[in-house]
Amino acid sequence: MGKVRNGIRKKQIEEARSFLARCITGTQPGDKLPSLRDMIAQSKTTRSAVEKAIRYYEEEGLIRCIPSSGILREGLPNSKNNIIDVIACHDAGYMNTPNAFHRYFVNYLHEIVSREGYAIRLHCVRDTDSLREYYRLAELKDSCGFILMSVKISEIVNIFKETSKPLVCAFPQAPLQEAAQLLDVPLIEKSLEYLYQMGHRRIAYMSTLDEVFFTYVAHSRVLEYYRFMAVHGIKINPCWVQKAAWSEKDARVCLQNIFSSEPLPTVLIAMDTQIPLIYSFLMENGFQVGQDIGVFAMDGMPENNQLYPSIASGFNPRDIAAMKVWALFQKQLDGKKCTESVYNDFQIKKGDSLHAIQKSGK
């Protein structure tokens, strides 16, 4: 009989304990647990079993009994979630280009948030992937917020908005409404203003508007070019504007086109990644960079600093872009809303690849 009674008592203690465990996991530190009387009733055990279970968890440091106040859930608040999910949207290869803007941007962002105790989890959703991937990412429970890079349609932004977590869109490739976003500065317009002030009129532009990997920003830059020329009444030679894909072969064809017919340009604007090839091409064809023809780089990547003559460039500083995105993110960390649009900075690095033109006649 003693054995049986012992067995029953043991079982009741176990049941009381597992009841209490459920109470504890269902509460946040600082929360009040049910009263002793309620615990006895709800656990369907005895007073003695519940008291033993309480003592057990009190010793474990999970609860605390405060006379005339009740039983409190002990402990620090749950360690705050600090994973930021950075999503490269519609990735058609831009995340695999080691020197390109996006990579630098993510590296700087990583540095900044790490200092503040946050971590970055990086996702590339390729343009051949299922759109369901965006739904899966939005459902990540342990995410404290999202940064979308280069998103093309507002429908994707809406998926993440619905989580009510912090959300920043970096360099969106379509106009967005009601979202915190970092927008590209009109880089070509600003570069043209600079070149115009130096006296250049015949300006060529080798764009990266590859029709297949169309982006709103690349398209807008070509528009800025034509707009600037039309507003200033500069009659352009249509071959000055070339759309180059990423291959060297394609870029060479574009360069041949640009220098195929009079009037020749006095300066050429091109993406930073193409500058070394342009230098070679011009040398091979007997042009002296910075004398016969100016060269101006966009998005100047550090690797180009070794070139001779030194390359002049106009760019949005990647570190400042990362800081601005982080500032927009931080504003939302306490559950506040933020739908600000912030622009990238624009900076110019002078270089010997650019010469001033004496204003003659016009």
Added chain:
Amino acid sequence: MGKVRNGIRKKQIEEARSFLARCITGTQPGDKLPSLRDMIAQSKTTRSAVEKAIRYYEEEGLIRCIPSSGILREGLPNSKNNIIDVIACHDAGYMNTPNAFHRYFVNYLHEIVSREGYAIRLHCVRDTDSLREYYRLAELKDSCGFILMSVKISEIVNIFKETSKPLVCAFPQAPLQEAAQLLDVPLIEKSLEYLYQMGHRRIAYMSTLDEVFFTYVAHSRVLEYYRFMAVHGIKINPCWVQKAAWSEKDARVCLQNIFSSEPLPTVLIAMDTQIPLIYSFLMENGFQVGQDIGVFAMDGMPENNQLYPSIASGFNPRDIAAMKVWALFQKQLDGKKCTESVYNDFQIKKGDSLHAIQKSGK
């Protein structure tokens, strides 16, 4: 014992029947079913049970036993599916504009396919809807193919490509690869060529590039405008290009801007839907249409035919667009692949709203 044996036999016949039913639903008319021996083995019943089940379905007309050939699934091939699903993608209201291009296009398409015994099922996926809606539509079993209107990203096209059913993209709002598509003609460029030939140089353009409802085509048209002017060395007054939203108030502000500073334009290009308002505005401000200022409509909708003076316009004929889409669709009806890109036509309707300019000096 007899009862028990009868019960077992009955149960085996039932099992053989349900096995055969599964075979039948899993095949198309004309397909061969498993051999008698395989059926006995796979159904785990007896020869007699399977034979009874075969006789049963033979009498029902669902299968036919052909000596030395086997058991065939009977019946006509499934009646050919003839529902075409037309999907208005990213619809931010364009399908609710009764006079607009998309509606006319669908109406003409409807006429054409109906004559050939096909039906159109129309879906609008709003830009506030879930992207999952596209997956749902692609899974419609009774669809014989899809026509996507104004799709913005290739990821959505890929969802429908995977069905291997006929697919045509009409007026895609992004460059697409490997898809049958009807592309917009460079409408502004062609219109400008026409106006230029008539002697016009100072050309204003009230675009519908509303940043919020951004489309690739609207953006490209503005680019065409600036490009044309720059290539022809025409110095533009920046206020000649205005981005008008759909409201009358907004359009009036744009018109005031266009006519606010010298040099004034000699002609104004605008969307057909805005022409009546433009006529009123010009009259109120003392301009005579077709004398002091020319007006040229894009996408000329029939309702404008009642205007006085008659309106000149440049447009892509909606009926021909519908015919071209149907031709691309038909090419794929027998399971053939077609990834052709076809362009819209361009037509000009003359009108008294346009006057020739005598070429003086330049």
